[in-house]
Amino acid sequence: MQHEKHFTLEEARQELRHIRRQVEQIPKLKRQLDRLSYDPYTKRYTLANLDSLKPYPQAMEELAQIVTELQHKGIVVKGLDEGLIDFPHKRANGDEVYLCWKAGEDDLQFWHMLQGGFMGRKPMSEL
Numbered sequence: 506m507q508h509e510k511h512f513t514l515e516e517a518r519q520e521l522r523h524i525r526r527q528v529e530q531i532p533k534l535k536r537q538l539d540r541l542s543y544d545p546y547t548k549r550y551t552l553a554n555l556d557s558l559k560p561y562p563q564a565m566e567e568l569a570q571i572v573t574e575l576q577h578k579g580i581v582v583k584g585l586d587e588g589l590i591d592f593p594h595k596r597a598n599g600d601e602v603y604l605c606w607k608a609g610e611d612d613l614q615f616w617h618m619l620q621g622g623f624m625g626r627k628p629m630s631e632l
Contacts, residue, residue, distance in 0.1 A: 506601055507619060508593035510579030514629070517592040517604045518613055520578065527571045528588050529608045534571075535585040537564040545569075545585060589623060596632065604629075 512520065535545065542551045543562050572582050581591040581603065588608025594616065595601055605615045605626055615626040 506595075508579065508581075508601065510593060511595045511601070512579070512592040512604065514594070514604065514613065514632070517594065520580070520592070521606060521613060524575065524578075524580070527574070528590055528606075531568065531571060531582070531585055531588040532608055534564045534568040538562060538568070583623070594632075602632075 538545050541562050541564070543549070543565060544551050545565055545568055548565070568585070575582055575590065579593060581593065583589040583591055583605075584607075589605070590607075591603035591605050592613070593601060594604045600618075602616050602618055604613050605617055605623065606613050607623075614629055616629060616632050617623070617625040617627060
């Protein structure tokens with residue numbers, strides 16, 4: 506198993522109710538960082554001459570706090586631009602998969618294999 510913690514569908518839906526607002530902040534914070542020419546993946550300004558001139562952006566601190574809190578709960582952050590998160594889940598047959606949610610969606614409606622990614626999402630009815 507790749508993940509220690511697994512969520513049932515109901516646990517993931519319950520957790521989503523608590524973290525929805527935080528996750529919906531992720532794309533907004535990412536856009537703020539983009540406007541500042543700051544790359545959250547490398548934690549550097551994309552224009553080299555800005556690194557010595559500008560402080561660490563507040564939006565990066567907020568983003569890092571949200572991502573860290575989600576990771577501590579066992580939630581996997583997959584996409585900053587779209588607010589994409591995955592909840593590790595174990596199917597009845599023992600396969601480890603992700604329950605997938607993207608900011609703006611009403612509910613957890615999709616899942617995918619660990620290697621399948623967003624493009625391999627399937628409806629919950631096929632879980």
